[in-house]
Amino acid sequence: QVQLVESGGGLVQAGGSLRLSCAASGRTFSTYAMGWFRQAPGKEREFVAAITGKGGSTSYADSVKGRSTISRDNAKNTMYLQMNRLKHEDTAVYYCAERRVSDSISYRSKDYDYWGQGTQVTVSS
Numbered sequence: 001q002v003q004l005v006e007s008g009g010g011l012v013q014a015g016g017s018l019r020l021s022c023a024a025s026g027r028t029f030s031t032y033a034m035g036w037f038r039q040a041p042g043k044e045r046e047f048v049a050a051i052t053g054k055g056g057s058t059s060y061a062d063s064v065k066g067r068s069t070i071s072r073d074n075a076k077n078t079m080y081l082q083m084n085r086l087k088h089e090d091t092a093v094y095y096c097a098e099r100r101v102s103d104s105i106s107y108r109s110k111d112y113d114y115w116g117q118g119t120q121v122t123v124s125s
Contacts, residue, residue, distance in 0.1 A: 002026035002114045004096050009119030012086055016123075020081040022096030022116060030054060030074035033099045036081045037109055038092035038121075048094070049081060050105040059105045064090075088125040093118040 008020040020036070035050035049060045049070040058070050064083070072079040079096060097112035106112070 002098065004098060004114055004116035006094065006096050006116040006119040009094060009121045011122045011124065014086060014088055014123055014125050016086050017082070017084045018086065018121060020083070020094055020096075020119060020121070022079040022081075024077045024079070024098065029072075029077040031103065032101070033103050033105050034072065034079050035097050035106070035112060036070060036079075036094060037097060037112075038090075038094045039118075040089075040092040043092075045095070045109050047107040047109070050107070051079065052105060053103045057105060059107070061107075083121075086121075086123045088123050091121060091123050093120050 003025045005023045012018055031053045033052050036048040037045050038048050039045040047061050051058045051070045051072055055072050067085045069082040095118045096116045098114040100113035
């Protein structure tokens, strides 16, 4: 059974940084694409960033490009999202997700089969 557990969220002032982690278990970690999504109150879940299984390809939403870095340490079965120069509009619950049978990056939440429980990021202005 695949399990994804996010951590690293919290309250931070605008302009600050956070590093989110997603610890995975239940199957071979380095094979499939993974991503970060976020959902703010009253809004739909949106794509943040994604990475292929070996980490060779990444993609970012325009809203976080240049401020965030997605990475993964396959030896530790963990994916990360480093977020810098945080803005109030980054406030949301952040979810990590994994595709079940594909190593292709997707921006659509419906293409991801496994999800974590989410971690809250709150940026005070």
